[in-house]
Amino acid sequence: MNPSSFSLPPPRSLLSRKAWTAFLVCLLAVGVMAPALNLWVPAGSALHLSDYAIALIGKIMCYAICALAMDLIWGYTGILSLGHGLFFALGGYVMGMYLMRQIGSDGQYRSELPDFMVFLDWKELPWHWALSDSFVATVLLVVLVPGVIAGVFGYFAFRSRIKGVYFSIITQAMTFAAMLLFFRNETGFGGNNGFTDFKRILDLPIATQNMRMTLFVLTGLTLLGFFLFSRWLVTSKYGRVLQAIRDAESRVMFSGYSPLPYKLSIWVISAVMCGVAGALYVPQVGIINPGEMSPANSIEIAVWAAVGGRATLIGPIVGAFLVNGAKSWLTVTAPEFWLYFLGALFIVVTLYLPNGIVGLLRKPVGVVGLIDKIKRKAGAA
Amino acid sequence: MRRWITRCVAVLGLLLVCNAHALTAEEALGIAVGETDARIEALGKAAAQGDDRTAAYLQALADDAVKLAAGRVLVVRDGKGLDPVSGEGVPVPPDAEDVMLNNRLRGEIDTALAALRLFSSDVSLRRQAALSLLKDPDVSRKPVLDKALAAEKDAAVLDLLRQAQAAVMLGSEQAAARMSAARTLGQSAQAEVLLLLNQQLSAETDPAVQSALKAAVRQVQDGLRWGERLGQLFTGVSLGSILLLVALGLAITYGLMGVINMAHGELMMIGAYATYVVQAAFRQYLPEAFDLYLLAALPLAFATSALVGALMERGVLRHLYGRPLETLLATWGISLILMQAVRSLFGAQNVGVENPSWMSGSIPLMSNLQLPWNRVLIIAFAAAVLLGMVLLIGKTRLGLFVRGVTQNRPMAACMGINTARIDTYAFALGSGIAGLAGCALSQIGNVGPDLGQSYIVDAFMVVVLGGVGQLAGTVYAALGLGLAGKLLEGWTGAVLAKIAVLVFIIVFIQKRPQGIFALKGREA
Numbered sequence: 001m002n003p004s005s006f007s008l009p010p011p012r013s014l015l016s017r018k019a020w021t022a023f024l025v026c027l028l029a030v031g032v033m034a035p036a037l038n039l040w041v042p043a044g045s046a047l048h049l050s051d052y053a054i055a056l057i058g059k060i061m062c063y064a065i066c067a068l069a070m071d072l073i074w075g076y077t078g079i080l081s082l083g084h085g086l087f088f089a090l091g092g093y094v095m096g097m098y099l100m101r102q103i104g105s106d107g108q109y110r111s112e113l114p115d116f117m118v119f120l121d122w123k124e125l126p127w128h129w130a131l132s133d134s135f136v137a138t139v140l141l142v143v144l145v146p147g148v149i150a151g152v153f154g155y156f157a158f159r160s161r162i163k164g165v166y167f168s169i170i171t172q173a174m175t176f177a178a179m180l181l182f183f184r185n186e187t188g189f190g191g192n193n194g195f196t197d198f199k200r201i202l203d204l205p206i207a208t209q210n211m212r213m214t215l216f217v218l219t220g221l222t223l224l225g226f227f228l229f230s231r232w233l234v235t236s237k238y239g240r241v242l243q244a245i246r247d248a249e250s251r252v253m254f255s256g257y258s259p260l261p262y263k264l265s266i267w268v269i270s271a272v273m274c275g276v277a278g279a280l281y282v283p284q285v286g287i288i289n290p291g292e293m294s295p296a297n298s299i300e301i302a303v304w305a306a307v308g309g310r311a312t313l314i315g316p317i318v319g320a321f322l323v324n325g326a327k328s329w330l331t332v333t334a335p336e337f338w339l340y341f342l343g344a345l346f347i348v349v350t351l352y353l354p355n356g357i358v359g360l361l362r363k364p365v366g367v368v369g370l371i372d373k374i375k376r377k378a379g380a381a
Numbered sequence: 382m383r384r385w386i387t388r389c390v391a392v393l394g395l396l397l398v399c400n401a402h403a404l405t406a407e408e409a410l411g412i413a414v415g416e417t418d419a420r421i422e423a424l425g426k427a428a429a430q431g432d433d434r435t436a437a438y439l440q441a442l443a444d445d446a447v448k449l450a451a452g453r454v455l456v457v458r459d460g461k462g463l464d465p466v467s468g469e470g471v472p473v474p475p476d477a478e479d480v481m482l483n484n485r486l487r488g489e490i491d492t493a494l495a496a497l498r499l500f501s502s503d504v505s506l507r508r509q510a511a512l513s514l515l516k517d518p519d520v521s522r523k524p525v526l527d528k529a530l531a532a533e534k535d536a537a538v539l540d541l542l543r544q545a546q547a548a549v550m551l552g553s554e555q556a557a558a559r560m561s562a563a564r565t566l567g568q569s570a571q572a573e574v575l576l577l578l579n580q581q582l583s584a585e586t587d588p589a590v591q592s593a594l595k596a597a598v599r600q601v602q603d604g605l606r607w608g609e610r611l612g613q614l615f616t617g618v619s620l621g622s623i624l625l626l627v628a629l630g631l632a633i634t635y636g637l638m639g640v641i642n643m644a645h646g647e648l649m650m651i652g653a654y655a656t657y658v659v660q661a662a663f664r665q666y667l668p669e670a671f672d673l674y675l676l677a678a679l680p681l682a683f684a685t686s687a688l689v690g691a692l693m694e695r696g697v698l699r700h701l702y703g704r705p706l707e708t709l710l711a712t713w714g715i716s717l718i719l720m721q722a723v724r725s726l727f728g729a730q731n732v733g734v735e736n737p738s739w740m741s742g743s744i745p746l747m748s749n750l751q752l753p754w755n756r757v758l759i760i761a762f763a764a765a766v767l768l769g770m771v772l773l774i775g776k777t778r779l780g781l782f783v784r785g786v787t788q789n790r791p792m793a794a795c796m797g798i799n800t801a802r803i804d805t806y807a808f809a810l811g812s813g814i815a816g817l818a819g820c821a822l823s824q825i826g827n828v829g830p831d832l833g834q835s836y837i838v839d840a841f842m843v844v845v846l847g848g849v850g851q852l853a854g855t856v857y858a859a860l861g862l863g864l865a866g867k868l869l870e871g872w873t874g875a876v877l878a879k880i881a882v883l884v885f886i887i888v889f890i891q892k893r894p895q896g897i898f899a900l901k902g903r904e905a
Binding site: 074080156160162164165166168169170172173174176177180181183184295299302303306336339340342343344345346347349350351354 | 715721842884
């Protein structure tokens with residue numbers, strides 16, 4: 001082939017005009033509409049957004065950040081992590097430690113120490129609680145702790161070229177081991193019960209409507225910010241290399257690229273995003289415990305991304321909303337069906353919707369394409 | 382006061398007449414009511430000359446089965462009254478009151494019972510009695526011990542009696558007696574003897590006896606250490622055999638076929654529930670053959686899990702070959718559905734699976750080493766399953782086909798092998814072995830919908846560590862992980878040991894990814 005024909009297509013713009021419009025609408029919805037409908041529209045009105053809805057959407061937006069992070073590492077780089085729940089929980093625990101310190105001596109035992117430490121008869125804070133009284137340090141640690149742990153783990157894993165399923169399985173072992181560790185009382189993270197009964201954040205009471213709204217808006221803005229950031233990442237040259245690694249890692253290496261820095265950096269970015277999501281999640285739901293690190297939680301994140309559509313940034317966000325919406329609806333109306341539904345979702349999406357819901361919508365033929373695909377599958381088998 | 386009574390009992394013991402006499406009504410009443418001291422005295426008197434009926438009465442007291450009515454004592458078992466003196470059935474008056482025992486009396490009764498049992502005609506009872514006297518020496522028992530020593534024929538019991546006597550003599554006034562007692566006790570292998578020796582050592586003043594005691598302590602410790610080590614080794618091998626059973630099925634589905642089956646644990650759970658169903662059916666329809674239910678459960682557990690596995694393969698996995706990550710997610714979905722299905726059918730609570738009588742109990746090897754039968758049999762079972770699999774894969778036509786398809790699918794297809802059918806068979810085989818593992822697990826642990834979850838991470842670790850596509854690696858990895866886990870557990874505690882093993886595996890995989898993941902089959 002003629003070398004002069006090797007020219008990259010012009011870089012794509014960050015978002016199309018239509019997408020920018022949609023983005024601004026979302027921004028308005030999160031930043032203006034939701035607070036207005038919740039705070040200023042009276043409770044009886046049809047337009048009123050209930051506190052329950054705010055709490056639910058706030059929670060799901062945290063999950064959506066996780067799904068977005070999962071999409072960067074799985075959808076765009078082809079590395080399936082079954083341990084992202086660990087980073088989510090780590091961010092949550094860092095924030096939880098700060099919130100525990102904010103309780104001050106208003107706990108049940110009226111002690112400066114968190115209640116569970118009094119209960120364990122500890123006299124002073126363990127070393128890893130040293131920075132937990134400062135909000136600035138906490139914000140830094142929310143980024144640093146998941147980042148550093150992911151960095152160390154990822155460096156060794158990617159350096160040894162652990163790929164595919166093996167990587168998935170050792171990430172699962174990692175979060176499982178961490179869960180066992182956090183269940184222990186003597187590690188100083190509250191054991192089984194974790195942290196709860198938060199009272200204040202930045203010396204302001206945490207359980208007020210205004211504080212809830214603030215956290216909601218903050219989460220929404222973070223989600224939108226991360227979306228733009230991810231979009232910028234994947235449309236850049238860096239993002240192209242990531243996708244090349246996903247599709248043909250050996251060829252990337254033969255072309256003179258070392259995959260290690262690319263994989264490691266996107267892995268750390270993804271972990272930090274999860275950590276931030278966890279830190280936003282904990283003050284909104286008011287509890288963090290080692291259950292968040294269970295392998296099942298991490299694998300659910302992968303399903304949000306898969307349902308919405310991998311390698312489409314909007315897909316995972318849609319997936320997180322749909323799956324969690326269905327979860328909160330089904331666990332109330334028909335709790336015994338929720339696991340059937342989730343299980344069936346796993347199977348249907350992997351069998352028939354490799355590109356997720358968004359992938360389905362993008363194809364001009366839509367449902368017809370799906371039927372064609374099923375026919376082709378049946379023919380092949 | 383206590384000493385006075387002890388001495389009194391000792392005197393009574395010395396007066397012991399050889400022919401035992403039957404329990405009298407006054408004695409029976411004297412033990413049951415009155416001041417504690419008086420009751421102990423009565424107890425000593427009755428026990429010193431007691432026969433089998435006294436023993437039965439004391440046992441009833443210890444079991445809280447004695448009631449008091451109108452100045453008479455009655456043994457009440459299952460609502461039926463029994464006169465302890467005559468042994469005849471009597472009606473239980475409605476106003477009968479329970480006889481109360483305090484802890485001191487309870488202890489006295491237990492030792493008295495032990496002393497009485499020394500003359501039982503059953504060797505194992507005598508053995509137990511001698512052991513309990515050794516563990517709790519009391520000067521008052523010396524005459525009984527002397528008498529038992531003279532009468533005893535069984536060598537093992539005789540040894541124990543000598544040691545029990547030595548334990549009593551350890552508190553003697555004479556240094557020489559203490560010295561010889563220490564020497565005798567040194568031959569013992571009981572953990573309690575160590576306690577006795579150490580107690581005496583701290584109180585001992587005579588330097589010669591002190592060194593004899595120290596030597597005895599060392600000797601006993603050496604004996605015990607072996608028991609402990611062997612015990613740890615055994616629990617390690619036992620855990621290893623369970624991991625092996627769990628991982629053998631995976632070694633086929635994952636190792637040979639390259640299917641990441643996250644529902645493997647749930648296939649085990651299905652095997653365990655199949656065992657539960659068979660057990661319930663036997664209890665209902667064939668109670669006299671209950672002990673044999675496990676033999677019927679094994680094939681059924683295999684068949685059920687294999688069927689579910691075959692359906693999984695035909696329905697879902699077949700369409701996902703070559704896409705391992707999607708397989709992982711789909712099988713996870715299947716595992717959720719299976720768990721919920723079991724919850725809907727059997728309830729979310731654990732169900733009880735009872736061991737058949739030939740699996741309960743244990744083999745006593747040393748004083749501190751007992752091997753439970755169910756664990757021993759599971760080790761044997763794991764070995765048998767392993768052998769069966771090696772033969773199946775290595776010697777049969779099906780095994781040949783599986784190996785052929787694994788190594789080179791298109792070539793195998795060209796040779797006329799129906800590769801799709803072989804896939805189904807192989808997957809069903811792996812699933813069936815998971816069912817067998819579930820059947821074995823039902824004998825040692827809880828059976829509940831979450832049974833599989835607790836083993837799945839371990840099982841994958843075993844297969845990954847052992848190397849994909851080879852059974853020998855799986856065996857080494859299972860036994861190695863089992864032993865390492867249990868040995869660490871003795872050192873750091875269960876949870877930290879588990880974490881340490883997981884961290885070790887993560888590090889190990891970092892170090893030797895290529896060597897261990899010598900991929901064969903479709904995965905590569």
